[in-house]
Amino acid sequence: MDLLAQILINGILLGGLYAIMALGLALVWGVLNIVNLSHGAFIMLGAYLSWYLYSWAGIDPFLGLPITAVLMFCLGYAVQRGLLNFVVRGPMFNTLLITFGLEVVLTYLAQLAFSADFRTINPSYAGNSIPFGPIVIPQARLMAFGIAILLTVAMWIFLLRTRLGRAIRATAQNLVAARLYGVDPRHLYAVTFGIGIGLAGVAGGLYGTVSQINPYIGATLTAKCFAIAIIGGLDSPLGVIVGGIVLGLIESLAILYVGATFGDVASFGVLVLVLILRPSGLLGKTT
Amino acid sequence: MPSKAISFSGLLAGVALALAITPASAKDIVLGASVQLTGSSANTGRYYKDAYEFAVEKINEAGGVKVGGEQVKLALKIYDNQSDVNLSVRQYTQLVSQDKVDFLLGPFASNFALADSAISEKYQIPMIQGGGASDQIFSRNFKYIFGTLAPASNYFGSTVEMLKGLDPAPQSVALLYADDAFDVSVADGTRKLLDDAGLKTVMDEKYSSNASDFNSLLSQIKSNGAEAVLVAGHETEILNFVRQAKSLAVAPKMYSFTVGVPSEDFRKALGADADYAYGMTAWLPSADNKDKWFGDAAQFADAYKKKFGYDPDYHAASGAADVEAFAQAIEDAGGTDPAKVRDAIAKLSFDSLYGKIAFAENGQIDLPQTVIQVQDGKVVDVYGANGVINKPKYPMPAWNAR
Numbered sequence: 053m054d055l056l057a058q059i060l061i062n063g064i065l066l067g068g069l070y071a072i073m074a075l076g077l078a079l080v081w082g083v084l085n086i087v088n089l090s091h092g093a094f095i096m097l098g099a100y101l102s103w104y105l106y107s108w109a110g111i112d113p114f115l116g117l118p119i120t121a122v123l124m125f126c127l128g129y130a131v132q133r134g135l136l137n138f139v140v141r142g143p144m145f146n147t148l149l150i151t152f153g154l155e156v157v158l159t160y161l162a163q164l165a166f167s168a169d170f171r172t173i174n175p176s177y178a179g180n181s182i183p184f185g186p187i188v189i190p191q192a193r194l195m196a197f198g199i200a201i202l203l204t205v206a207m208w209i210f211l212l213r214t215r216l217g218r219a220i221r222a223t224a225q226n227l228v229a230a231r232l233y234g235v236d237p238r239h240l241y242a243v244t245f246g247i248g249i250g251l252a253g254v255a256g257g258l259y260g261t262v263s264q265i266n267p268y269i270g271a272t273l274t275a276k277c278f279a280i281a282i283i284g285g286l287d288s289p290l291g292v293i294v295g296g297i298v299l300g301l302i303e304s305l306a307i308l309y310v311g312a313t314f315g316d317v318a319s320f321g322v323l324v325l326v327l328i329l330r331p332s333g334l335l336g337k338t339t
Numbered sequence: 340m341p342s343k344a345i346s347f348s349g350l351l352a353g354v355a356l357a358l359a360i361t362p363a364s365a366k367d368i369v370l371g372a373s374v375q376l377t378g379s380s381a382n383t384g385r386y387y388k389d390a391y392e393f394a395v396e397k398i399n400e401a402g403g404v405k406v407g408g409e410q411v412k413l414a415l416k417i418y419d420n421q422s423d424v425n426l427s428v429r430q431y432t433q434l435v436s437q438d439k440v441d442f443l444l445g446p447f448a449s450n451f452a453l454a455d456s457a458i459s460e461k462y463q464i465p466m467i468q469g470g471g472a473s474d475q476i477f478s479r480n481f482k483y484i485f486g487t488l489a490p491a492s493n494y495f496g497s498t499v500e501m502l503k504g505l506d507p508a509p510q511s512v513a514l515l516y517a518d519d520a521f522d523v524s525v526a527d528g529t530r531k532l533l534d535d536a537g538l539k540t541v542m543d544e545k546y547s548s549n550a551s552d553f554n555s556l557l558s559q560i561k562s563n564g565a566e567a568v569l570v571a572g573h574e575t576e577i578l579n580f581v582r583q584a585k586s587l588a589v590a591p592k593m594y595s596f597t598v599g600v601p602s603e604d605f606r607k608a609l610g611a612d613a614d615y616a617y618g619m620t621a622w623l624p625s626a627d628n629k630d631k632w633f634g635d636a637a638q639f640a641d642a643y644k645k646k647f648g649y650d651p652d653y654h655a656a657s658g659a660a661d662v663e664a665f666a667q668a669i670e671d672a673g674g675t676d677p678a679k680v681r682d683a684i685a686k687l688s689f690d691s692l693y694g695k696i697a698f699a700e701n702g703q704i705d706l707p708q709t710v711i712q713v714q715d716g717k718v719v720d721v722y723g724a725n726g727v728i729n730k731p732k733y734p735m736p737a738w739n740a741r
Contacts, residue, residue, distance in 0.1 A: 062587075160377060174612070190586035312555070315555075
């Protein structure tokens with residue numbers, strides 16, 4: 053019983069980490085209709101940025117997250133403005149190709165710049181845990197979970213309540229009408245992509261604090277984010293949290309009850325089920 | 340936009356050029372290899388490229404290889420297989436069929452050596468590889484594959500020996516392993532070793548290669564109370580395993596890992612959390628290992644560190660020994676005829692920086708594994724063929740008591 057409770061806690065906390073990783077991907081996908089295959093590579097860059105902030109400048113990885121987010125936002129803005137805006141209205145295949153290419157370029161540039169050495173962001177408290185009876189709650193994961201919830205809710209409010217957020221949604225829903233109301237789509241696209249990449253940066257910093265960083269972590273993370281976005285649905289940031297937690301729980305339980313090689317089988321199995329039964333995601337609007 | 344595209348492609352072209360190394364003159368003896376210089380195994384792959392280059396350079400400095408009264412230099416042709424097995428098979432095919440290299444050096448990792456040795460066998464060009472330890476590679480009666488890593492099945496041999504003598508000896512063991520050729524071989528061998536030693540196995544679990552989340556497995560270890568945990572996996576997995584063990588406060592009496600502990604960057608990445616972790620190595624940079632070209636293993640390690648900026652581990656020593664084995668075998672055979680050199684390799688028996696090079700009937704070398712442990716950030720050899728060397732720090736204290 054203790055074991056099951058512990059596994060459930062593990063799964064939920066893992067889900068929080070998954071959610072923050074997928075949040076940016078889902079936003080960009082939902083608003084810009086770009087499936088950003090380089091999302092994982094940006095998570096990797098964010099992780100390195102946090103690593104340098106921590107190891108070289110001595111900035112605590114959690115306190116450094118806003119810096120990482122802002123720098124990654126700028127990078128994302130520039131990439132959208134200078135590259136993706138040229139193809140954003142083209143066929144989806146073009147954006148897939150470009151973002152895939154971007155993933156390859158970023159990954160190999162990262163190896164040139166950072167070498168293939170493994171790194172971890174390892175402040176003294178990173179491995180601390182909070183005992184809770186027979187159950188143990190890893191502190192860093194709990195903090196990451198908290199940040200995931202916080203950012204998701206902030207994102208939800210931003211999209212629903214602020215002028216900029218409404219403009220972003222309006223552009224996604226009806227480009228012509230949005231233009232008539234004075235929205236500059238190129239700028240808005242870049243802001244949206246920037247936010248997506250900023251979120252990827254935050255996810256990277258958190259990932260480096262609980263896991264390990266090397267230039268090649270991107271591709272698998274993209275696949276995971278993709279699954280979460282599909283499971284949760286693209287309509288609302290809350291769907292991403294649900295998708296992340298569902299995936300985290302399913303993986304953890306599959307490893308416990310079926311076997312440790314079945315984590316991915318289970319998660320992608322769920323992906324297929326969701327695509328068949330609820331194509332717009334667990335929290336998506338059925339059409 | 341266009342200028343961006345040009346600068347990217349320029350950069351890629353530069354990278355491609357940089358990889359075409361060491362121009363060979365017509366008379367050189369060319370050793371070909373396909374190594375993981377990029378991709379997920381690049382971190383260990385670099386040991387092989389650096390070791391091959393270093394050994395070739397050193398042998399050439401000493402005049403090269405003596406063939407029929409004439410001194411001939413060695414040359415290298417290395418491709419980057421991007422950590423892709425299929426690409427590495429194609430590159431080995433290209434090395435023998437188009438580049439016409441004389442002999443083959445190996446890639447890193449068992450699954451690569453397993454696939455690539457089919458090429459050396461088909462074309463009957465000897466391959467000496469120092470990166471694949473799986474017993475599978477040598478169980479197919481291939482005649483042209485030789486390996487300088489000790490058999491995977493016995494990686495935990497000395498560790499299990501040590502476990503029996505610990506005070507108090509662990510009452511239960513958990514065995515975790517990744518689902519690739521090397522780690523499955525390790526697990527098959529270890530299972531038998533544990534049975535023979537009469538140690539009780541409470542968990543025997545295979546996991547997916549590249550898994551990043553070990554929380555479920557660690558929670559099970561905590562729940563079943565395994566006192567010794569043996570993990571056969573890859574460095575990234577083991578980094579995650581140790582970090583997550585700490586964050587879940589899982590502290591068995593000891594844990595040991597097939598890889599990681601001997602590598603400098605593994606210990607750097609974990610910092611103080613690497614302490615108490617056990618591993619094994621068939622090679623330590625000891626001055627007892629005399630070498631014709633490098634003096635001894637200690638001098639090799641110093642010169643290597645100076646040249647490449649990081650400490651060599653057994654992968655690097657094994658790679659350097661492969662080049663030396665070819666140099667020695669070519670001299671013994673008195674020429675570069677592949678079949679004659681193959682027979683000379685099979686008969687080799689010489690001392691190297693890596694230890695005594697002498698291959699068994701199946702083509703694999705047998706070296707005892709020394710158990711090592713990280714103690715206060717340093718690798719200490721704790722148990723070898725003759726028993727305890729330095730006292731192991733046992734049992735591992737709880738994480739909050741360190």
